[in-house]
Amino acid sequence: MSNNGISRRQFLQWGAMTTGVVVLAACAPSGAPSSAPAAGSEGAAPAAAPTTVQYWFAWGNLDPAMAKIVETEEFKAHMGGATLEYKASADEQSILTAIAAGTPPDGGSNYSYVNFYTRGATIDVKDMAEASTVLKADDMLEGIWNSAFYQGGMIGVPGIECFNWWGLNVNANTAEQDGLDATTLPKTWDEVLEWHKAMTKKDDAGNLLTFGLDPYDAMAGEPDFLAASYGVKWFDEETGAFDLANPRFAEGMDTLGEFIRIAGPDQFAGMRQVEGNGGWGAAYNAGIQNMIIEGYWHPGETQIQQPEVAQYNRSGWAPVPADRKDANIMATGLHAVVIFKDAKNKEGAFKLGEFFQTPTALNTIFDEVGWIHGVKSWLSTIDKNKYPGLAFYVDAGPEVTEWTIGRRCPINSFVVTQYTELREQVFRDLIDPQAAADELQKRAEAEWQAQGLG
């Protein structure tokens, strides 16, 4: 008897084949953009410019400002109708993965700029910057403009938050309670150490209650700061040479280590663990830590997070050794919109960078997040007393005697990791400071060679 129907076996066979084809089709690369003209078609219009700009930001702080910026008519007009696809808290792992997959966003900010640029992940924007009518070099603080360049190329469009990085912030209230004169902040390490001793309190059993300064907290935690404080240039970006074994660098590790010896290394380590191993400022906000070396953002962020502490914030010059007491050190560094090599809409990303120079963007970011970008014409318009301590940073520029442009070494992360371990060995008295500096130099040079940068 013939059977003209479909058997169960045939049904399963065809079903499997159909599923296989569907799976393969789903795995295949997507087709050409719909805006692309069909091959061979005559008189087809040229492909339209991408109508979206993908922008990733490494942290989450910018969200409230971005939410307001994208709604402004000025922004919409500047972007020519392009839609911004903004992604916050897209950390370095995410962007690395996207780069490796060949699908990075168009622009990004707050990443390891020099790392990405020297490895070719982001493009040189010098030509675009020169052609721009919005971006004005002479209206930007010189150090910030210079920080955007690396070996002649331009890493990105400076913006969002580029301003002064180093200042000693003091809780004047606790200082006065401890019998210190908060109208004149300490300037040398010796003076700061005396304040630290006065502010460090322990109970009868030796448990730490409050302390003065963690000299390795926040912006002071990187080798840039220690080196600048002691007048050392630890990395020469032109030659790729390291000077971490400099005796003054070793001296600095010993001096700063003394702060931690006084309070107790284990107590400090415990404090940092509660803060989240690398988080900044929580101990200051909690009133446990009474001095912190931080950037211009500290007054604004403290005001937003802990106004009852922020009202007592006073800011002054970051400490230097006594033999350099006339040195006013300051750092700045890049935050920028960088454009990725495989970006689909490079022009769109550049336009976004341009928009961050406008008063609308600058005001919104300042009001919503407390961040500043060093555009001279705009700086003169802001209320420098809006946050206690901010005036120091705004007025500091002309009095700075030694500028540092931070985080310029392509293996900065590696050096920071090794420096963190070795300085801890120093303040735990497990290694001689000079031996630690020598070891740091050796490790940095070896890594430089191993990464093929030598």
Add this chain to the structure above:
Amino acid sequence: MAVSAPPAQRRGMTKTEKRNQVMGLLFISPWLIGFLLFALFPLAASLYYSMTNYDFIREPQFIGAANYVRLFTTDPDFWTVMYNTLYYVGIGVPLGIAVAFLIANLLNSEIKGRTLFRSVIYIPSIVPTVCAAMVWLFILNVQYGAINGILKTMGLATIPFLSSPELAKPSLIMIYIWAQGTAVVIFLASLQDVPRSLYDAALVDGANAWNRFWNVTVPLCTPVILFNFIMGIIAAFQDFTLPFVLTGGGPMKSTEFYVVNLYRNAFVQFSIGKASAMAWILFLIILLFSVILFRTSARWVYYGGEK
């Protein structure tokens, strides 16, 4: 008379067999494609990357065994993290197994509230590690921890469980042991499989509680002890979340375990080639430990009363 068997005739597959083979392959193709794309290819790629200078961004440059040589000879962290990891695995896993086995024995006895105890012991295994880490942070922290809070109120010096290089690793081992709920459950199942008749026979022979435990319970549970040992070693060698969240590898790299350092190399220092080499070295170490355990298991693992 011996008759030799006729030589086996080789024949090709019939049409039906071929079609069935194709259909079989089609049916397993989703798994096959997934395995090739998401398991085999990454494995092969990581082996290749381990022999390159690769940073995720630039094209990988083949450098042979240089990453391996560098790790064993000049890398500043490799031997430190290896020591930390072996310390953690070497002490944590056997202790964890012993504690889990003892707890399982207690929970296997006729005690009041046994079900409750079983649940309580298992809960740590289902709590996300990050949450558990945060809880332990506020139990053990030197300034704000619950234990040290009590010590402070008593006027005693605090104990830097997690912030002293000497105490940090033992503290993490303690937390590791606390989270042995899964091993306890597996041991419980194993204990319930031990034949009652063997205990009865031992009683008749005059064996006391310890003798019954040592000569009946332990031998009959050795296959499960072996299983838990191997799974424990594999997991402990790859422990990441707990040290990363709790101590960040500190103080002074005393809790920088192998996989934490591997991650740091890959995603902080952009050394994907070196990180891949570390991954393969770890694979070989785990393989070595597993082989040693299997090879020696004939001496101490009893299957059905026989070695």
